[in-house]
Amino acid sequence: DGQGEIDGKAKVCIPCRIHPFSRSNYQIDFYYDLLDDYNQPLSNHTNHLCTLNVHGVYPHxxxxxxxxxxxxxxxxxxxxxxxxxxxxxxxxxxxxxxxxxxxxxxxxxxxxxxxxxxxxxxxxxxxxxxxxxxxxxxxxxxxxxxxxxxxxxxxxxxxxxxxxxxxxxxxxxxxxxxxxxxxxxxxxxxxxxxxxxxxxxxxxxxxxxxxxxxxxxxxxxxxxxxxxxxxxxxxxxxxxxxxxxxxxxxxxxxx
The missing domain is CATH 2.60.40.10 (Immunoglobulins)
Structure with missing residues (x-):
């Protein structure tokens, strides 16, 4: 579903499978929220983590x-x-x-x-x-x-x-x-x-x-x-x- 949780000082591998629909450029943004001990957001602000850029190609x-x-x-x-x-x-x-x-x-x-x-x-x-x-x-x-x-x-x-x-x-x-x-x-x-x-x-x-x-x-x-x-x-x-x-x-x- 594009969402998940990770504990503090832990690591997680996020697999990405992308199926471009045409010979175009695509951009995917990743965001995160900091949670308290009750899994509630510490603030209403969502933090930007990184951007994934993808270029769709076909054999030519x-x-x-x-x-x-x-x-x-x-x-x-x-x-x-x-x-x-x-x-x-x-x-x-x-x-x-x-x-x-x-x-x-x-x-x-x-x-x-x-x-x-x-x-x-x-x-x-x-x-x-x-x-x-x-x-x-x-x-x-x-x-x-x-x-x-x-x-x-x-x-x-x-x-x-x-x-x-x-x-x-x-x-x-x-x-x-x-x-x-x-x-x-x-x-x-x-x-x-x-x-x-x-x-x-x-x-x-x-x-x-x-x-x-x-x-x-x-x-x-x-x-x-x-x-x-x-x-x-x-x-x-x-x-x-x-x-x-x-x-x-x-x-x-x-x-």
Whole structure:
């Protein structure tokens, strides 16, 4: 109930559990009254003991560098940053998570040791992003290339910019718990389902690693690749999820 008694020249441990409701500053004041032998206040004056200041935070990850290899080796970091919309996705990741996002948890851990990548700051341009909902999926757009050419590989440096350790994960449609698909009710496949099956079976898109754990201040290099083995444009929806924080809808697009 936030109250208690302590005898003279005695000590007591006061446990405090705080659940911030938002990314804000909170202040908690502690007061005490001196009591007589009958547990009655010696005066009407309440004494201030101390103040506890609390700052509420959420896990915050950001993509801080990008590099191309194989078919994408000739593309500059500026072009890759635009093609993968890093400014927009970083702006979304920096926003405060919604109540729905906070109910979703990732129970996974990755011990993979990814490729080392030198950190280089990316210029952040002002990009209007709605404060409540993500209006559309962020596109990770691979450059076009002839069929059967080398795969396009893009290496992203993901950094934990917050004071909290957290998990992260890329989720594909098969990873999400959704209602029964159309084909499971009718025995037929929709065009989107057939496309997703082809992308999955041939591993046209690949992300390595797909999930992991980042301590505060740490970073990891994530490699996303696209194989130019089929004609036409291919799109694979995905979700990038930060544990106890934001989730961002993505579209992986290759030609």
């Amino acid at each position: 990850l950001a993509f801080t560098d990008i590099l191309g290899s194989q078919q994408a080796a000739s593309l500059s970091k500026g072009l890759l940053s635009q093609a993968f919309n890093l400014t927009k996705i970083n702006a979304l990741l920096a926003k405060e998570p919604t109540a729905e996002e906070l109910t979703y948890a990732i129970n996974s851990h990755s011990d993979d040791k990814p490729l080392s990548l030198k950190k280089t700051k990316i210029e952040n341009e002002q990009s209007p992003v709605p404060s409540l909902e993500q209006p559309e999926a962020i596109t990770f757009n691979f450059n076009a290339a002839p069929i059967n050419s080398l795969p396009s590989e893009v290496h992203l440096l993901l950094e934990n910019c917050s004071d909290l350790d957290t998990t992260w994960s890329f989720l594909f449609p098969k990873d999400l718990q959704c209602e029964l698909e159309y084909w499971s009710r009718t025995g037929d496949f929709t065009e989107d389902e057939l496309n997703n099956m082809k992308l999955k079976d041939n591993k046209i898109f690949d992300i390595n690693p797909r999930k992991g754990f980042l301590k505060k201040g740490d970073n990891v290099t994530i490699t996303i690749s696209y194989k130019h083995i089929f004609p036409g444009q291919h799109t694979l929806p995905a979700i990038f999820k930060v544990g106890r924080s934001r989730k961002v809808m993505l579209n992986l697009v290759g030609i």
